[in-house]
Structures are given as structure tokens and as C-alpha cells.
Amino acid sequence: MELAIEARALGKRYGRTWALRDCTLDVPAGRIAALVGPNGAGKTTLLHLAVGLSRPDAGEVRVFGHDPRSVLADVGFVAQDTPLYRDFTAAELVTMGGKLNRRRWDAALARERLAMLGIPPGKPVGQLSGGQRAQVALALALAKRPRLLLLDEPIASLDPLARREFMQALMGAVAESETTVLLSSHLLADLERSCDYVVVLQQSRVQLAGPVDELLDTHRTLVGPRAGSESIAGVAKVVRASHTERQSTLLVRRGGGPVDPLWTEHDVTLEDLVLAHLAEAGPRVAASAWGVPA
Numbered sequence: 600m601e602l603a604i605e606a607r608a609l610g611k612r613y614g615r616t617w618a619l620r621d622c623t624l625d626v627p628a629g630r631i632a633a634l635v636g637p638n639g640a641g642k643t644t645l646l647h648l649a650v651g652l653s654r655p656d657a658g659e660v661r662v663f664g665h666d667p668r669s670v671l672a673d674v675g676f677v678a679q680d681t682p683l684y685r686d687f688t689a690a691e692l693v694t695m696g697g698k699l700n701r702r703r704w705d706a707a708l709a710r711e712r713l714a715m716l717g718i719p720p721g722k723p724v725g726q727l728s729g730g731q732r733a734q735v736a737l738a739l740a741l742a743k744r745p746r747l748l749l750l751d752e753p754i755a756s757l758d759p760l761a762r763r764e765f766m767q768a769l770m771g772a773v774a775e776s777e778t779t780v781l782l783s784s785h786l787l788a789d790l791e792r793s794c795d796y797v798v799v800l801q802q803s804r805v806q807l808a809g810p811v812d813e814l815l816d817t818h819r820t821l822v823g824p825r826a827g828s829e830s831i832a833g834v835a836k837v838v839r840a841s842h843t844e845r846q847s848t849l850l851v852r853r854g855g856g857p858v859d860p861l862w863t864e865h866d867v868t869l870e871d872l873v874l875a876h877l878a879e880a881g882p883r884v885a886a887s888a889w890g891v892p893a
């Protein structure tokens with residue numbers, strides 16, 4: 600299996616604070632992968648390391664087996680808040696992109712996409728809507744014809760319709776190429792529809808990673824009589840449990856064989872799964888750091 604990104608014991612420090620520490624993960628090539636995790640988990644730091652914008656203080660990250668700085672021409676990056684030059688028009692940015700990426704630049708592709716989306720070519724991008732700006736940033740990143748596209752919360756500021764349009768545009772574009780995508784976002788419901796791989800980062804550690812369909816298939820929500828700590832037939836691990844006086848609701852990883860018929864099984868969503876794994880990992884800041892008893 601070819602790997603688009605490999606991080607091994609990767610760490611980045613700002614002063615005495617580790618923004619990312621001991622992070623080991625693989626993103627297989629050809630996937631549309633979601634990078635999720637709470638604020639401050641290290642998602643932006645990881646993306647910056649993968650695109651060579653910053654250098655590790657520990658461990659290493661490789662992109663298609665190489666140092667990120669040696670494969671810059673193969674990587675497209677859309678930073679948080681789509682920081683485009685706001686006084687330039689979309690048409691000017693397409694031309695400028697051609698000057699900056701002489702090796703490979705598909706201006707026709709960018710123009711076609713922007714025309715299809717009804718983006719006015721002559722208006723400064725600072726005067727476009729957030730959704731339109733996000734689409735311009737995506738079109739510019741795709742014009743590089745990257746093998747790997749990294750997107751840092753590209754849909755965070757968009758309304759639900761613009762989010763859906765953006766994700767559809769992204770999926771359409773990468774389906775035609777063989778681009779691997781790693782996309783950070785907090786919008787789990789949107790990701791379930793579009794991503795086929797997920798990496799959950801918490802306090803810079805990978806809590807969960809794998810193909811979405813496999814993870815959804817191997818996890819279930821069980822509802823049944825109030826449970827103690829006894830093991831349940833057909834369950835390999837209880838990831839998260841909540842209880843009322845009479846009933847327990849468990850998010851579990853299935854083991855071999857059928858689940859004890861005392862329990863009613865329900866499918867899980869990606870959102871259930873990610874939140875359960877994040878909750879399992881515990882709080883991000885110890886209560887004692889605030890002088891509050893745990």
C-alpha cells in the first residue's frame with residue numbers, strides 16, 4: 600500500500616509547549632481523509648509539517664516517501680481562512696499561479712471550475728462571499744494538479760449549502776484525478792458523506808485511524824439493561840458507556856460472533872464514533888492546571 604503521508608514520532612514545539620508530540624500516523628494514497636480532533640489537538644501543526652511550512656523538532660514526516668520540502672510541486676495546500684490576496688481578482692490569481700508554478704499549472708482547469716461555479720473573474724476576491732473565496736482557493740490548489748491536497752478547515756466558515764457545494768466540488772475534482780486529500784474539520788456530519796478515511800487526533804496522539812466504512816462496520820451502539828463491568832458476548836471493547844437507572848447505552852467495537860441478544864444493536868454514525876473515542880481519551884487539560892479538584 601502506497602502511503603501519501605507517514606509521520607513517525609513526529610513532534611513540534613513552540614518554546615516549551617509541544618504543539619504536536621509523538622505523533623505516528625499513516626495516510627494511504629488515494630484516500631479522501633478527514634483529520635479531526637478538538638481545538639488545539641495539533642491538526643494545523645501536522646498539516647504545516649506535512650507541507651514543509653515548518654520543520655519537526657522530533658521524529659519525521661514523509662510525503663510519498665520523501666522530505667516534504669522536496670515534493671512541494673506535488674502538494675496543494677489551502678490554509679485556514681483561505682488567505683488569498685484580497686485585492687486581486689480570481690482571474691489575476693489564476694495567472695499569478697501560473698507564474699509561481701511553472702512546472703505544472705492547469706489554468707484552463709481553474710478557469711473552467713470558476714466559470715462553472717459562477718465566480719466573477721473581475722471582482723477582487725476580498726469582495727467575494729466566504730463560500731466563493733473557498734471555491735477560488737480550491738480551484739487554485741487543484742490547478743497545481745497535486746498528488747496530495749491538504750486543506751485546513753476549508754468549510755468552517757461556510758453555510759450548510761456552501762459547505763455541501765464545496766465538498767461536492769472537491770469530491771468531483773479528486774475523483775477525476777488520483778489526488779489524495781487530507782482535510783481537517785470539526786464538521787463530522789459533512790465528513791461522513793465525503794471522506795473514506797478518518798484520523799482522529801487528540802492531544803497530538805492518534806486516537807483512531809482507518810477506512811470509514813470499516814470503522815462503521817466494526818462499531819455498534821448497544822442499548823440494554825443497566826450493565827456493570829461484566830464482558831458482553833460479541834463485544835471486543837466498550838469505547839463509551841452511559842447509564843440511566845435501568846438502562847445502559849454502549850458504543851462498542853464488535854468482537855467475533857453475535858452480540859448477546861439482551862442488547863439491541865444500532866448502527867453508529869461517524870460523529871458517534873469520533874466523539875466516543877475523544878471522550879474515552881479524557882479531558883484535554885487536567886483540572887488541576889486550573890487549580891480545580893479533578
Ligand SMILES: Nc1ncnc2c1ncn2[C@@H]1O[C@H](COP(=O)(O)OP(=O)(O)OP(=O)(O)O)[C@@H](O)[C@H]1O
Nearest residue numbers: 613616617618619637638639640641642643644645
Ligand atoms: N505559533 C504558535 N506558538 C505557540 N503555540 C502554538 C503555536 N501554534 C500552535 N500552538 C499551540 O499548539 C497546539 C496545537 O495547535 P494547532 O493549531 O495545531 O491545533 P488545531 O488542532 O489545529 O486546533 P484548531 O482546531 O483550534 O484549529 C495548541 O495548544 C496551540 O496553542
